[in-house]
Amino acid sequence: KAGVTQTPRYLIKTRGQQVTLSCSPISGHRSVSWYQQTPGQGLQFLFEYFSETQRNKGNFPGRFSGRQFSNSRSEMNVSTLELGDSALYLCASSPGQGGYEQYFGPGTRLTVT
Amino acid sequence: GESVGLHLPTLSVQEGDNSIINCAYSNSASDYFIWYKQESGKGPQFIIDIRSNMDKRQGQRVTVLLNKTVKHLSLQIAATQPGDSAVYFCAVRNQFYFGTGTSLTVIP
Numbered sequence: 001k002a003g004v005t006q007t008p009r010y011l012i013k014t015r016g017q018q019v020t021l022s023c024s025p026i027s028g029h030r031s032v033s034w035y036q037q038t039p040g041q042g043l044q045f046l047f048e049y050f051s052e053t054q055r056n057k058g059n060f061p062g063r064f065s066g067r068q069f070s071n072s073r074s075e076m077n078v079s080t081l082e083l084g085d086s087a088l089y090l091c092a093s094s095p096g097q098g099g100y101e102q103y104f105g106p107g108t109r110l111t112v113t
Numbered sequence: 114g115e116s117v118g119l120h121l122p123t124l125s126v127q128e129g130d131n132s133i134i135n136c137a138y139s140n141s142a143s144d145y146f147i148w149y150k151q152e153s154g155k156g157p158q159f160i161i162d163i164r165s166n167m168d169k170r171q172g173q174r175v176t177v178l179l180n181k182t183v184k185h186l187s188l189q190i191a192a193t194q195p196g197d198s199a200v201y202f203c204a205v206r207n208q209f210y211f212g213t214g215t216s217l218t219v220i221p
Contacts, residue, residue: 004156033209035211042213042214043157043179043214048209104149104157
């Protein structure tokens with residue numbers, strides 16, 4: 001069974017731009033979560049989607065948004081990029097909502113200049 | 114809400130020694146805990162989990178101990194190998210709250 005895939009793997013953007021990251025979960029998994037990882041803050045939860053609905057949300061500004069499609073694939077968008085948004089963005093999928101082991105993708109490394 | 118924290122940000126051990134990585138959690142109602150391992154350039158990977166009705170669970174070279182009284186869990190790695198060098202995270206239900214991780218370095 002194929003693992004979680006994320007595209008693109010690397011991205012360089014300029015302040016003020018917006019970016020869209022994509023995540024394809026493991027086949028059959030309906031929950032997709034997004035995390036931001038930085039050296040200083042560690043692994044921070046952004047949001048979780050299940051059956052195309054956002055079920056949980058972390059403490060991030062409204063510039064960070066996401067969505068999930070009927071095939072469980074998910075995208076996250078960051079608008080008006082700031083230098084501090086430079087991070088590794090990880091996507092994880094699991095069979096159900098909460099309480100399940102998560103399977104992480106390799107991440108998208110976003111650099112904002 | 115829930116929070117987790119690992120006790121040490123870094124840990125260095127000699128190859129062949131046993132490693133112990135600690136984690137504290139805040140919510141006494143937490144009932145499911147997971148340890149993840151993140152190697153350089155990769156996303157976190159599941160190592161082992163434990164439910165609150167257990168005190169100990171063993172896997173291959175890894176053991177997780179849960180002390181509900183003091184809200185503490187630990188990951189023990191036996192005969193640590195260079196391939197164990199990674200960042201280790203503990204997570205609690207609903208799995209959205211991770212510690213900052215403990216970076217384990219194995220010295221050959």
